[in-house]
Amino acid sequence: MNAEQKIIVPLDVANITDAIALIEKLPQVSFWKVGLELFTSTGPQILQELKSRQKRIFLDLKFHDIPNTVAGACRAAAGYGVDLLTIHATAGRDALKAATEAVQTGAAQAGVEPPKLIAITVLTSISCRQLAFDLKIPLELPEYALEMALMAQEAGLDGAVCSPQEVAQLRDSCGNEFLLVCPGVRPTWAEKGDQKRSLTPSQALQAGANYLVIGRPVTAAAEPELAWKQICEELATVA
Numbered sequence: 665m666n667a668e669q670k671i672i673v674p675l676d677v678a679n680i681t682d683a684i685a686l687i688e689k690l691p692q693v694s695f696w697k698v699g700l701e702l703f704t705s706t707g708p709q710i711l712q713e714l715k716s717r718q719k720r721i722f723l724d725l726k727f728h729d730i731p732n733t734v735a736g737a738c739r740a741a742a743g744y745g746v747d748l749l750t751i752h753a754t755a756g757r758d759a760l761k762a763a764t765e766a767v768q769t770g771a772a773q774a775g776v777e778p779p780k781l782i783a784i785t786v787l788t789s790i791s792c793r794q795l796a797f798d799l800k801i802p803l804e805l806p807e808y809a810l811e812m813a814l815m816a817q818e819a820g821l822d823g824a825v826c827s828p829q830e831v832a833q834l835r836d837s838c839g840n841e842f843l844l845v846c847p848g849v850r851p852t853w854a855e856k857g858d859q860k861r862s863l864t865p866s867q868a869l870q871a872g873a874n875y876l877v878i879g880r881p882v883t884a885a886a887e888p889e890l891a892w893k894q895i896c897e898e899l900a901t902v903a
């Protein structure tokens with residue numbers, strides 16, 4: 665896989681028209697992420713649009729509910745034939761196990777390949793201070809992220825979502841087969857926005873990420889194609 669194929673670009677737009685415009689503006693992007701805003705607005709129609717263009721799909725719905733409910737949602741989502749699907753690790757061990765089984769059932773019923781199910785460890789918009797003082801978690805953030813990843817791995821998930829700042833530690837502990845997907849990636853020239861635990865694309869890849877989720881540095885750039893090219897050039901130096 666070349667460096668370009670390791671970048672996932674989020675379609676964080678309000679409607680199908682804006683989504684298609686963005687997909688057509690960036691024909692080089694092979695892996696798109698559909699998140700809460702767009703899926704809530706369009707439903708599965710956007711997945712069909714991406715499939716008709718032979719794109720890979722990360723369906724980032726971040727399920728977080730009781731085991732029976734996340735299992736139902738995972739069965740339905742797996743039936744769409746997407747490549748990656750998310751659940752919050754903090755849904756708990758039983759929910760993670762139920763979700764793992766449900767993606768297999770849902771995909772088999774629909775006759776498609778099951779998605780890789782990956783767990784959100786700690787949102788990249790959360791700082792160490794917020795974890796301690798707002799969420800009252802009495803562990804250091806990297807340690808907590810690792811505990812969440814290990815629980816997900818024990819429950820049978822395929823990987824985790826973590827910030828680039830924790831990816832090296834998770835890679836060491838979870839091994840090379842465990843998928844690690846990093847949002848919160850920022851080239852030196854980009855605004856951080858609400859991302860609190862960033863590294864650059866090359867640093868994130870060198871630290872052990874399988875995939876980088878890079879949104880606004882590309883999609884909100886004055887020239888998205890140029891921003892994409894700059895990121896690919898940076899990654900080519902490490903890949």
Ligand SMILES: O=c1ccn([C@@H]2O[C@H](COP(=O)(O)O)[C@@H](O)[C@H]2O)c(=O)[nH]1
Nearest residue numbers: 674699786787788847848877878879880
């Ligand atoms: O911990 C997480 C989990 C998911 N995300 C998602 O990734 C993208 C990041 O977009 P940027 O514009 O590059 O900030 C976005 O869709 C989030 O929902 C995350 O940022 N952190």
